[in-house]
Structures are given as C-alpha cells and as structure tokens.
Amino acid sequence: MTGVVCDIDGVLWIGGQPGVGAREFIADLVRGGYPCVLLTNDCSVSQSARREELIAAGFPAGGWELISASGLIADHLVAQNVRTICALGYAEAFLPSSVSVTTDPEAAEAVVVGDCFRSFDVGAVGPVLSALERGVPFLAAQRNATWSDGLHTHPDNGFFIAGLEYCAGRPATILGKPEPAAYHAALRRIGCSADDAVFISDSESEVAAGAELGFDTIHFTTPRHFSDALARAETLREAQCCVA
Numbered sequence: 001m002t003g004v005v006c007d008i009d010g011v012l013w014i015g016g017q018p019g020v021g022a023r024e025f026i027a028d029l030v031r032g033g034y035p036c037v038l039l040t041n042d043c044s045v046s047q048s049a050r051r052e053e054l055i056a057a058g059f060p061a062g063g064w065e066l067i068s069a070s071g072l073i074a075d076h077l078v079a080q081n082v083r084t085i086c087a088l089g090y091a092e093a094f095l096p097s098s099v100s101v102t103t104d105p106e107a108a109e110a111v112v113v114g115d116c117f118r119s120f121d122v123g124a125v126g127p128v129l130s131a132l133e134r135g136v137p138f139l140a141a142q143r144n145a146t147w148s149d150g151l152h153t154h155p156d157n158g159f160f161i162a163g164l165e166y167c168a169g170r171p172a173t174i175l176g177k178p179e180p181a182a183y184h185a186a187l188r189r190i191g192c193s194a195d196d197a198v199f200i201s202d203s204e205s206e207v208a209a210g211a212e213l214g215f216d217t218i219h220f221t222t223p224r225h226f227s228d229a230l231a232r233a234e235t236l237r238e239a240q241c242c243v244a
C-alpha cells in the first residue's frame, strides 16, 4: 500500500487551525489503510504535544504517525548516548529525560539549537560558541530561511543557525527537512520505501528533496490545487475525493 508522508504547517494546518478538508483527508487515508506519517520541522513544542494538538482539533485519534524536528533531535540524542548539552531555543520541546542542559561549555557533549523564536537567551550564546570551539557536535532542527503558516510567510530558525555557523566557522548538522535523514525516519516509521510513497509539502525545497529521494511528490499550494493533484495521483485513488 502506498505510504503518505505529509507536511503539517501550510498544508494541513493553516493560520493556526485545520486547513480546508485537512481532517477529512487524514481520516480518509486512515480509513483506506494508507500508512501515513506527518513530518514537520516544528521544534516549538514536543512531538507528543503537536500530535495532541491535532487530535484536539478534530484529526483522527489514531491510525497515523507524527514525527517532528523536536522528536528527531530527542531520538538522535538518545541514539548517540548524549547526556549533557548546551542549548539555544526552547529545549523543553526536544529534551529527552536522559539529557540535561548545562551552561558550562566544558561539560557539554553537544550543542543543540531548537526554536529560537519561541525562546532565545542571549546569555547562552557565549557558552554555546565556546562548546562549539571545543569541537562538540553542532545539531539543529533546521536552517530554513522562512516558513509559511499557509497565510503568511515568517522568518524561520535559519536566521539564528546561519549566524551561529558564521561565528563557529562550521556548519550545523541538520536533523529536520529537507535533509534525507528526516524523510528516511518517516519512511521507517511506516515501513515504506520512497518509491512506494507520496510526499506532500507547501515548501518547494522540501518537495525537491522528496523527489530526489524517489517519492512521488505533491507541492501543496491551495486546497483546490491539492484536490486536483490527488485526483491525478493513481496511488491515492481511494483518497482522492476528500479535499474540498
């Protein structure tokens, strides 16, 4: 069965609420038995909190998965057995219980940068750069320049990441989209390969990265356009009628 990997913000979640037909679209995928994972670069809240927000807003209570940049960071820290980090941004969103935050650059085993629009401590920049000078892993959710809530374009965390990369003289390891590892994490979660999956996003760079990996892709622009695109997607024939 064709798997579906779908972006959230600007596709299913528009201007702070469910998009037109979005809840019905996911419900139809669940009903049709399509393995489905929502893949978001959101790092402003925890992965579980984002899922609960969608369910509270009327998305199906089960039958779909959600992977956020917060969750990708948490999983990476656990897999790498990292215990102590210097952090910038809202660390509560991505901090596993086994990891603690320090302001001592000598104690940090990694630097992690999450959502700096949600929370930014200018006093933490110095320790973060000192830790980076020691050569510890430099991890970030993403470095996108902008993101869209479906109504407006906003500056994204690349604003902060690019500055830190400049000061540190080295690039961050990005864990979210459009890095291939994020897409592979989504595919693993639903047990699909890219050539048997559809990737949907409102971001051109995310769509291009998905196509490069072998996904069928749909670039979401408007619900009407999306409905037309689904109607053309033979692999999603059962789900084609569910978007207004």
Ligand SMILES: [Mg+2]
Pocket (backbone or CB within 6 Å): 007, 008, 009, 010, 011, 148, 201, 202, 203
């Ligand atoms: Mg988006």
